[in-house]
Amino acid sequence: MDVELRAIGKRFGGVRALHDVSLHVEPGQVHAVLGENGAGKSTLIKVLTGVVQPDAGEIVVDGRSLKLHTPRAAREVGITAVPQDVVLVPQLPIGRNVLLGLENRLARKTTLSAAERNVVERALAQVGADFDATVPTAALSVPQLRLAQLARALIGTGQIVVLDEPTAALSAADADHLLARLEALRDDGKAIVYVSHRLSEVTRLADVVTVLRNGQVAGRFDRGNLDRATIVEVMTKRSEETLVPQTESAPPGPVVLEVRQLAADGRFEDVSFTVAGHRILGIAGVQGSGQGQLLAAIAGQDGYDSGEVLVGGQSISRGSVVRAYRAGLALVPADRRGAGIVGRMSIQRNLALPTRSTGTRRLGLRLLRREAALARDYVRDFRVRCSDVGQHAGTLSGGNQQKVSLARALAADPKVLLIDEPTQGVDVGAKAEIRALLRHAATDRAVVIAASEFEDLIGLADDILVMRSGRVVARLDGRRTDYGEVLHHALP
Known part of the structure; x- marks a missing residue:
C-alpha cells in the first residue's frame, strides 16, 4: 500500500501553513520529512492522519483519492500515527491507555484481561519499556509515556505508519531499539513517514527525504544523496558552522x-x-x-x-x-x-x-x-x-x-x-x-x-x-x- 499527497495547501486564518506540498511514500520505504520548527511538518502530518483537512490538493492511497475527515477514517484505510504530543488518560493503567480505542465492546474500562495484558506487554517489550502494563499512567515519566505511545502504534499496525518525533524523549539505547524495529517494519513492506530533528537518525533510516521550508517543499533527496551539510543548508539557508558558533564564557562569579x-x-x-x-x-x-x-x-x-x-x-x-x-x-x-x-x-x-x-x-x-x-x-x-x-x-x-x-x-x-x-x-x-x-x-x-x-x-x-x-x-x-x-x- 502506498500513499501520495498531491499539491496540499492549508491556511489557518491569515497564516499559510502549507502550499503546493507533494510527497509519495511507497511500500518498503521510509520517507523522512525535515524542516525547521514552523516549516509545516506537523500540519502535513495532521493532514495525512485526518486531524485537519486540507484547503487544496488530495490524498491518494493505493490509487484512490480519499477524504480523511477524522483520524478514525485514516486508521480504517491503514494509516497508523504516533503523534508528537503524549496524550494519555492519567487515571487509567498504562495498558488500558495503550489499547484505548482498539479494544472490543466487552472490554473492562479500568482493568486488563489476561489476553489484553499479554498483547500490551509484548508491544512494550518491542519498544524497550521496562514497566508493567498495570502501572498507573500518572506514575510514569514523560519518556516512559512516549514508549507506551510507540507500543500502541505497533499493535495492529496498518500498512502506512506515520511517526512525528518518536525518539525525542528516548535514550540513545531505546532510540536505537526503535529504529531497528522501524527497519524491520520497512523490510516487512510498510510505508513509513518519519519526522525527526535528529539528522543522524534520518541518514541511517531514510530512503527519501523531503525538506520543508516556510510551508513549501525546499528540496528532495534520495538515499544516495543524503548529505548532512546540504540538508541543513536547505532547511535553514545557513551552514551548520554558522548555526552553532563557539561562545566564550565570562569569568566565574561567586x-x-x-x-x-x-x-x-x-x-x-x-x-x-x-x-x-x-x-x-x-x-x-x-x-x-x-x-x-x-x-x-x-x-x-x-x-x-x-x-x-x-x-x-x-x-x-x-x-x-x-x-x-x-x-x-x-x-x-x-x-x-x-x-x-x-x-x-x-x-x-x-x-x-x-x-x-x-x-x-x-x-x-x-x-x-x-x-x-x-x-x-x-x-x-x-x-x-x-x-x-x-x-x-x-x-x-x-x-x-x-x-x-x-x-x-x-x-x-x-x-x-x-x-x-x-x-x-x-x-x-x-x-x-x-x-x-x-x-x-x-x-x-x-x-x-x-x-x-x-x-x-x-x-x-x-x-x-x-x-x-x-x-x-x-x-x-x-x-x-x-x-x-x-x-x-x-x-x-
Whole structure:
C-alpha cells in the first residue's frame, strides 16, 4: 500500500501553513520529512492522519483519492500515527491507555484481561519499556509515556505508519531499539513517514527525504544523496558552522548554587556540586539516569531523602517549590507543553505569570500595557515566530514553545536557571538559537542544564557532570570533551 499527497495547501486564518506540498511514500520505504520548527511538518502530518483537512490538493492511497475527515477514517484505510504530543488518560493503567480505542465492546474500562495484558506487554517489550502494563499512567515519566505511545502504534499496525518525533524523549539505547524495529517494519513492506530533528537518525533510516521550508517543499533527496551539510543548508539557508558558533564564557562569579550529598531513594544518590555565577553546568545522562529528577528536586518540585540545597549560601526547605522560587530558582521542565507553558493562554499572559515578572503588576493588579511591551521584547529578542503576542502558546511550534517557556522562567529574573532537555524535539536552527539564549542567560546568573542529548552540552557548558544510574560518575571540561568521552561514562 502506498500513499501520495498531491499539491496540499492549508491556511489557518491569515497564516499559510502549507502550499503546493507533494510527497509519495511507497511500500518498503521510509520517507523522512525535515524542516525547521514552523516549516509545516506537523500540519502535513495532521493532514495525512485526518486531524485537519486540507484547503487544496488530495490524498491518494493505493490509487484512490480519499477524504480523511477524522483520524478514525485514516486508521480504517491503514494509516497508523504516533503523534508528537503524549496524550494519555492519567487515571487509567498504562495498558488500558495503550489499547484505548482498539479494544472490543466487552472490554473492562479500568482493568486488563489476561489476553489484553499479554498483547500490551509484548508491544512494550518491542519498544524497550521496562514497566508493567498495570502501572498507573500518572506514575510514569514523560519518556516512559512516549514508549507506551510507540507500543500502541505497533499493535495492529496498518500498512502506512506515520511517526512525528518518536525518539525525542528516548535514550540513545531505546532510540536505537526503535529504529531497528522501524527497519524491520520497512523490510516487512510498510510505508513509513518519519519526522525527526535528529539528522543522524534520518541518514541511517531514510530512503527519501523531503525538506520543508516556510510551508513549501525546499528540496528532495534520495538515499544516495543524503548529505548532512546540504540538508541543513536547505532547511535553514545557513551552514551548520554558522548555526552553532563557539561562545566564550565570562569569568566565574561567586558560588550561587550548592548541592550537598543530595539523595532520593531509587532516583539519585550522593550528588554534590557547586555552580558559580556566569557559568553553565551541564548534567549529562541517558534517559533514566536521574538528571531530570535531580533538577526537579533542587527546584522543590520533588522531595528528597537527605542532603541540602543552598542558594547564595542560604539553605532552602526540601520539597518546597515556593521556598525554592523565592530563593531565586527557576525550572524549565522537559515537558514544555504540559508544564513549561499554559497552552490555552496567550504568549503575553504566559510571560506575565511569574510573580516576580518585572513591572507587570501594581498592588496585585495586572498592567496590561506593560505586559504587552514585555512580551513584545521577549518575542523580538528570543526570535519567537508568531503572529503576535496574543497568539495562544499551545499553537506554536515546538521550538517556539521552548523559547516561550525559557522566556517565562527568565522573566522572573532568577539567580539560577534550571532547564531540563532544552532542545528536545526542536530543529537544528532552533537548537542553535536556544544555545545562544542559554549562553546569554548565563551573563546574569548560573545555569544548570540536564540533557540526554549530549550535543546540547558540548561546547556550551563550562563543566559537565555525567550521571549513571543515579550517581555522578565523572566531571568533564565542557569545552574540551567530546561526544565519545561523555558517552563512555554515561553508558552502563
